[in-house]
Amino acid sequence: VVADALWAGISALESPARMGFVLDLPRRRA
Amino acid sequence: VLVDGNRLPVLDVRPRPSSRGDALVPAISAASILAKVHRDRWCAELHAAVPDYGFAATRVTARPSIWQALARARRLPGAPQAALRRWRRWAEMTRAVAHISSRDNALLKDLRRLAQDHGLPQAGPVWLEGDHLCRAALARGLRPALALFSESNLAVAPLELRNALLKA
Numbered sequence: 001v002v003a004d005a006l007w008a009g010i011s012a013l014e015s016p017a018r019m020g021f022v023l024d025l026p027r028r029r030a
Numbered sequence: 031v032l033v034d035g036n037r038l039p040v041l042d043v044r045p046r047p048s049s050r051g052d053a054l055v056p057a058i059s060a061a062s063i064l065a066k067v068h069r070d071r072w073c074a075e076l077h078a079a080v081p082d083y084g085f086a087a088t089r090v091t092a093r094p095s096i097w098q099a100l101a102r103a104r105r106l107p108g109a110p111q112a113a114l115r116r117w118r119r120w121a122e123m124t125r126a127v128a129h130i131s132s133r134d135n136a137l138l139k140d141l142r143r144l145a146q147d148h149g150l151p152q153a154g155p156v157w158l159e160g161d162h163l164c165r166a167a168l169a170r171g172l173r174p175a176l177a178l179f180s181e182s183n184l185a186v187a188p189l190e191l192r193n194a195l196l197k198a
Binding site for chain 2: 001002003004006007009010011013017018019020021022023024025026027
């Protein structure tokens, strides 16, 4: 949970839902 | 809900941190005693049945051996299943959520860099923002490595999305 004042540092969007996920994409096999 | 300390659990109602709440707020002191006595009864019951997992320890959520054992076998053979279900629920509820309030937090710095990287990565971490994208990811069975909410949004975000905090 990020303090409201710090959220603008992460996001430039004006999205009303101030949330996000970090996904870890698997490396594709060659 | 008044919470002892500054690490807030995920609840349906807005939690309010209270530093040293167990010493200063009578309701927290009383709730803390009731909850710990109640929890210690199931832990004693589990410890008597499966003594090798360390259920008798008071700081059980900090013991990786229990989580590793539970990840390997959802039902520990020989353990009383009702007590195990209560323990699991309690451990999940009390697994605290990190609260970022400093601009210099190392995780926050990494997130800023990640969110400002607009390329499409072939592998590794990627930032998805907003409830539409996050819902779409959950609907496709993707599990976030990390779920982030702004403080004011946490209380109003749908439960489906907030649950990602516990599952992340």
